[in-house]
Amino acid sequence: MVSIVGVTKVDHMAPLSLPARSALLALMTLGDAVPNSRIREEFRFAIEKSVRKELVANGYIKVTPGPRRSNLHELTEEGWAACRDELRAQAPARADRGYRVFYPIVNLLERYLTTINVTLADVILANGEVTAPTPEGDDEVRSAYQDLAKNPGDWVSLARLRERIELPREIVDEALRRLDLLPGVRLIAEVNQKSLSEEKRKAAIRVGNQDKHLLAIEPS
Structure with a gap:
């Protein structure tokens, strides 16, 4: 099991009841240690004692004393991982229509998070204001262009550009x-x-049905 918040994958996630799965997703959405009153306010249900024991036994949440004799529920690293697994899962067999619609949507979300290499914790703890990492090669192409262009917007040959970038050709091509x-x-x-020249022909990139040899980037 890899211990990274939001990415940790539990090797053998125990099957959870539907109320436990709902509780996990509620805690994921809130992203903090919260009492039942907050969960009830947001989602109109509470984490019952039996559900709390189930999640604690699986190591998915920790429970600490809160104000006014309340319990604070918070996801552990394993709990964040279980939530990520939940985004990949299918709707429970006895789920109502809302769940059956919900799961295909979160399946799409999980695939998107995987594509842009962003964790659940990145999204939830940043209140959704997360910037996707720049794909590999984009910054290198821009930097090489700036070094070679006398003025912004000037044409630079891809042959000269490739000489400046120490990345595999396929990565540079995708960036371009x-x-x-x-x-x-x-x-x-x-x-x-x-x-x-032969060098410039080899450095060209095929876009559509034509080889491209020159790059220009205007100042943003």
């Missing part, structure tokens, strides 16, 4: 294709194809 979709970024073919 992503950047080409952004405003102010342009990839074009050399007008005078006869003037192209």
Whole structure:
């Protein structure tokens, strides 16, 4: 089991009851140590004693004394992992219509979080204000361009650009294709194809049905 908050995957997650699964998702959404009064206010149910014992026994939550003889419920690292597993799961067999609609949606969310390499804790604890990591190669292409262009927006050959970037060609190609979709970024073919050296031909990137040889990035 890898011990990273929001990413930890429990090797053998014990089957949970539907109330326990609901409690986990409620605590995930709130992202803090909360009493039953807060859970009831937000979701119109409370974590019953039997459910609390089930989650504690599995190591998914910890319970500490709160004000006015209340209990504070908080996810453990294993609990965050169980929530991430829950986003991959199918709706429970006896789930009502709301759950049956809910699970396909969170399945899509989980796949998106995996794609952009963001954890549940990143999203929940930041109140949803999370910035996806820059894909590998994008910053390197921009940096190399800035080093080579005399002025912003000047054309730079991909042959010279590739010489500056110490990354595999496929990563640079994907970065160029992503950047080409952004405003102010342009990839074009050399007008005078006869003037192209073998080095420049090999450095070209295929976009659509045409080889592109030059890159320009306008200041943002």
